[in-house]
Amino acid sequence: MALSGALRLPPRCRWAQRLSSAAWGDTIFALSSGHGRCGVAVIRASGPGSRGALQSLTGRPELPPPRVLALRRIRDPTTAETLDRGLVVWFPGPHSFTGEDCAELHVHGGPAVVSGVLRALGRLPGLRAAEPGEFTRRAFRRGKLDLTAAEGLGDLIRAETEAQRRQALRQMEGELGQLYRRWSETLTQALAHLEAYIDFSEDDNVEEEVLSQADATVRALEKEIGAHLQDGRRGELLRGGVHAVIAGPPNVGKSSLLNLLCQRPAAIVSPVAGTTRDVVEVALNVEGYPLVLSDTAGLRHATDPVEQEGVSRARDRLQQADLVLAVLDATVVPSEPTGLGDALGSILPPTACPCILVLNKSDLLRGAEGALRATCAQEDSMPPITLLSCKTGEGLDRLLQLLAQQLAQLCGDPLAGTPSLTQSRHSLHLGDCAAALAQYRQQRGRDLALAAEQLRLARRHLGRITGQVGAEDVLDIIFRDFCIGK
Template identity: 80%
Template sequence: MALRGAVRAARGRWTRPLSSAGGGDTIFALSSAPGRCGVAVIRASGPGSRGALQSLTGTPKVPPARVLALRRIRDPDTAETLDRGLVVWFPGPRSFTGEDCAELHVHGGPAVVSGVLRALGRLPGLRPAEPGEFTRRAFHHGKLDLTAAEGLRDLIGAETEAQRRQALRQMEGDLGQLYQRWSHTLTQALAHLEAFIDFSEDDNVEEGVLSQVDGTVRALEREIRGHLRDGRRGELLRGGVRAVIAGPPNVGKSSLLNLLCRRPAAIVSPTAGTTRDVLEVALDIGGYPLVLGDTAGLRAATDPVEREGVTRARDRLCHADLVLAVLDATSVSPAPGALRAALAALEPPPGTPCVLVLNKADLLGGLRGSLSAACARAPPEPPATLLSCKTGEGLESLLELLAQQLAQLCGDPLLGSPSLTQSRHSRHLGACAAALARFGRGDSGDLAVAAEQLRLARRELGRITGHVGAEDVLDIIFRDFCVGK
């Protein structure tokens, strides 16, 4: 409460909307996670950060650049010692934001942190930072583009290994470099086309330049459309693969959810139709994020509440990225084609990957061997595995099968071309490809119109990285950051 009060009091004195960030004032914030901890990092950025560091350490000398120094941190008004900690001085432009920056590494008790923040808030020209304002200043000073900023935000929010790898690759600039290369190609094509328009009558332009431009544009359009046809791998990895547990009533769907998340998240009952609504949990399966939903049993329900649950289950099934179809193993035949027929009876969406889970394997008796062989049979049978939610038998096989499916859906974030991670990127790339498709210079073609299509395509690419016309998306991107980053 004291920490929030200190920030609120300071913000009341120094307020300014995020859209005007990057001005001449100095901002400060707690940059480590709030709450009691061993060490808390408080950052200041702007022209007043050097003076703030001098005021709080009580000395006109600042430490050598980028060197940790032990200092007594004092309240500049009362000279009272607030803490004894480490301070770092980052003179611009060699800092995260590109401005002069100072960091105070203090003990992470709430009283210490609130005391230092309160002292900073009383210094003239300093104000609390808005969410994402440090990163936005880094963007304005050319330290990173918008794709790298989005990668940084995703890295902070990453919960699995695969998410971390993808976010780190994007933050380090792989995706931005790809789009910059495409923008450079477009710039060259546009320059050649405009040179032909302006100077062709003076014979100052080589023959074949139009054919060269046309070939370049067509090749770029194919490359962009191939990039767009990535099966949403990056978006699935960033937001999590949405999977649905589907099947008839009382086959163990809720038991499977509890087994996978290792806690009693769903109510389990021998009474059919217990599950009425969709219950979701987030899981880490083999380093990949999975958002798993338990749904009502699929049957012709008569109870109006259960009927609504079945309707919701069908709707969630239609929008799933992956389906875990659960059946009672004792009701499934090991005959060839039987597994495929059993899966088809659940009516999963065409083209949606499915895993068939045959639960209650502990009740199979002598049929275990033949049904296990059917699960191992090569396609066209669906991927299937035996499981006992009661004993846990078969859980490792199911997890391995799920990890394989997730790896196919999300891909390896470290291999090949960087993946699309944002719907914003897809929208601008689609507009870019459409402009390239409209590019044409036939015998009756208007070269001025063709050049304008290249300008439109280049502008759409620039909006992704923030180098052209990005003002309308800046607030949306940076407001999702936490305060202090």
């Protein structure tokens, strides 16, 4: 049966088709700088056709020296019309971001200029618009970076705070991948020794000591991976932001606190109790750390169905929070530590996360302020306590200081120690790797072949994190460490 018209493939099939065509050497192009009006826009092309594309658009057969900016008149190769006058750069492979031949056009950032150059590139044979992330995907396929570095690059592009930038840059530069590759090499070493003993121990070419060495290596690696997994989710919190919830009874100034911290009227403020019914969420940058702050409904026994739903959502958010700003009215809370503790216990869930107790409306305390400040200063069993007036702003600096301390404790220093886990995918595969190492210890005394299979499985899980799963490298270590057949 004859088909009329073009056959339209579903998006997933079109993507697979383009990936298969990429193996045959097609060339992609895209705007690599931000959209919208700007001083300079960068348009990148990658693939074997990027040389011809640069020659066609500049009208010159000779290319500029590699990685040197050159001023050129950029023309439409179809009409010979001048589109712009800008800078061009030539990156011959493999010394480019993708590992392929690459060309960049640095043109003026007006929408008409950018669209004109993109249309001209699209009319050249063998060139097509790039899919999202395809330049990075090609860089990964050509070994320019592993999966953890690619994820770090994505995080760097999305980073909004200094701490996020530092963590993402460290991961993009390969520190996390290097750590996992070192573990994989350690496992490869232990596996090579174990397989050498299995295959050649009968010929007395391999001593039994290699088994104890493999056991010690696995024990040390299992301990190191366990410590890496028990990092309090520092990397994930820094990457996605610490989720903090403002909680407390009605009319204590929770919405006023949210507005004070974000410096805009993000939440409705009213003297009527129960105004906040839904969760109001804002993103903040506190001393370089990302904070996702949520204002919630006042916690009380509500009779109105809408308010009941708001209170229910507030309690759900408290269960999921990484940090709680517990707000109480400073004019009604008792000044003794026991009374403060009871008031705080009515807010926090049984499994409480870190907390800062904010005693609002300090401007109304008058003579009682001194006693309350003394209690805040001397009580060590309570979470950090601070007095605040959302009306005057007095005490805001102290609250921001406490917030920064809590965030630094939750997220850690992204430049200190070993790199932190940043993705749940990493945690999943590392957990599976640790489970395989535990199975190795169980199988070790029963069947060496089964124990070796657990080491292979552990290596496979590590390889899935970086995207590099080797098969033949075990043989290299066998022949390097043991003189087989001597």
